Each structure stands twice: as C-alpha cells, then as structure tokens.
Amino acid sequence: MRPANSMLKYLLRKTLASRVTSMTKRQKQAQETRRILFENAVTLFREKGFDSVTVEEITTRAGTAKGSFYTYFRTKSDIIIEEFKAIDGFYEKYQHNLKRYGSARERIIAFVRAQTKHVRDSVGLAMLKILYSTNIIDPLAEKFLINPQRYLHALIKEIIILGQSTGEFRTDVDADELTLFFNRSMRSVFLDWAISDNDWDLVAGGLRYCEIVILPALSSPGTGPRAAGS
Incomplete structure (x- = not known):
C-alpha cells in the first residue's frame, strides 16, 4: 500500500505543479495582451485624438481579437x-x-x-x-x-x-x-x-x-x- 500511496502523492504533486505552470503562462500571456492593447491605444490617441479612435481600431492595431479589449478595460x-x-x-x-x-x-x-x-x-x-x-x-x-x-x-x-x-x-x-x-x-x-x-x-x-x-x-x-x- 505504501508504494501505491507514494505514487498517488507523486501524481498529485505533478498535476498541481502542471496547473500552477499553466496558470502562470496564462497570467503572463494576459499581462502581455493587456500591455499591447494599452501601448497601441496610447499611440492611436496621440496620432488621431481620443474621440476619433474606436475600440476596434485599438484591437486591430494590437493584433488581438475584437472582444479582447473589454477583458482588460471597461472603456477607453x-x-x-x-x-x-x-x-x-x-x-x-x-x-x-x-x-x-x-x-x-x-x-x-x-x-x-x-x-x-x-x-x-x-x-x-x-x-x-x-x-x-x-x-x-x-x-x-x-x-x-x-x-x-x-x-x-x-x-x-x-x-x-x-x-x-x-x-x-x-x-x-x-x-x-x-x-x-x-x-x-x-x-x-x-x-x-x-x-x-x-x-x-x-x-x-x-x-x-x-x-x-x-x-x-x-x-x-x-x-x-x-x-x-x-
């Protein structure tokens, strides 16, 4: 029974570690997407003026999905x-x-x-x-x-x-x-x-x-x- 318990604990630790690694990757990707949206929005605001820029233009310039903006920001x-x-x-x-x-x-x-x-x-x-x-x-x-x-x-x-x-x-x-x-x-x-x-x-x-x-x-x-x- 002890070897079986040891194997079970090993598998649990491995699964948890994998989830933590996966979560970290997702968090890093989210931070990067947010940064790209922010920087491209600021660039567009400077180029065209705040009122003349649409959310769609921001996501297009950033190369992200149209709905991604509202994942990170409520409004412009x-x-x-x-x-x-x-x-x-x-x-x-x-x-x-x-x-x-x-x-x-x-x-x-x-x-x-x-x-x-x-x-x-x-x-x-x-x-x-x-x-x-x-x-x-x-x-x-x-x-x-x-x-x-x-x-x-x-x-x-x-x-x-x-x-x-x-x-x-x-x-x-x-x-x-x-x-x-x-x-x-x-x-x-x-x-x-x-x-x-x-x-x-x-x-x-x-x-x-x-x-x-x-x-x-x-x-x-x-x-x-x-x-x-x-």
Whole structure:
C-alpha cells in the first residue's frame, strides 16, 4: 500500500505543479495582451485624438481579437487612468533622488523641475490634453487626477512635513491641506500650458511659478525661498 500511496502523492504533486505552470503562462500571456492593447491605444490617441479612435481600431492595431479589449478595460477612459498611474510610477522612482537635497525648499524645486520635464518630454502635450479633458468630460472616468490616495500626494506631503519640522514651511496649515494646494497649483500650470498649446516652456515656467507663487505660500513668516535656479 505504501508504494501505491507514494505514487498517488507523486501524481498529485505533478498535476498541481502542471496547473500552477499553466496558470502562470496564462497570467503572463494576459499581462502581455493587456500591455499591447494599452501601448497601441496610447499611440492611436496621440496620432488621431481620443474621440476619433474606436475600440476596434485599438484591437486591430494590437493584433488581438475584437472582444479582447473589454477583458482588460471597461472603456477607453480606463487607458487614460493607466497613463496617470504610469506618471505616478515615475514619481515613485524619482523620490529616491530627492534625498540628496538637504532642505525641503530644494526638494520642492527639484521635484517641480523633474515633474514638468517628465510631462513635457515623456507624457507630451497631446496626451496631457487627453488626460485632462477625459477626466473633466467623461462621467465614467475614475477621478484619479484629484485622488488624494495617489502616490504624488504622499510624496509632496512628506516634503512639506520635512519643511514644517525644520521651520522652513508654515505650520498654521495642516500638511495635507498644503499638499492639496500644491497639487492644485501645479495642475493649473499644466492646464495653462495645454491651453496655450506649448506657447511657453513648461519647465522654465513651472520653476518660475514655484519660485514666485508656491514657495512663498508654503514658507514660514520671515523665511524667503531660494531662487528656483539655485
């Protein structure tokens, strides 16, 4: 009986291992299909505009079945949310670079420089317009842009708390509220740049806005922000 039991256990382990391997392959294939759909959708949005692209065009460009899109995304707007999340992924990676700056003011300036450069050079004007307009117009779109649970909120809040602890930033306003105001201010910069259709340089303009508007608003009485170029 023991040999039979041993054989049965062996067969069970082999079957389970085979199922796990098969499941892993299916999961990898699903992730790859989702990635291909996403990348081709973003490319089409940039080429033709969000409203001019159909789901069928996306699946045709991606080389997948017509119904495959709805396996991974509810609507086209979900693609836009994924792009927002990708931007937050950049912020998460960049956060480690901020540690080399000693003061909270320097970190704010460095972040604004990196944020505006990333939006200008990687996200691009066309996609930024789509990101903002979709979040405003589409009632079904997840309001990720203003979600306080975004990584962006946590990153800025951490810098502001540092500034409050060192006396650089005001403490009469809660760090969460100052973070909210900072992000609202930067969204206004991006929106203005999008409306102007790249009529001014986003990085230089963003840094100037940070120097003249944001840092004075954050600063404790009697402390002055350093020049944005320092």
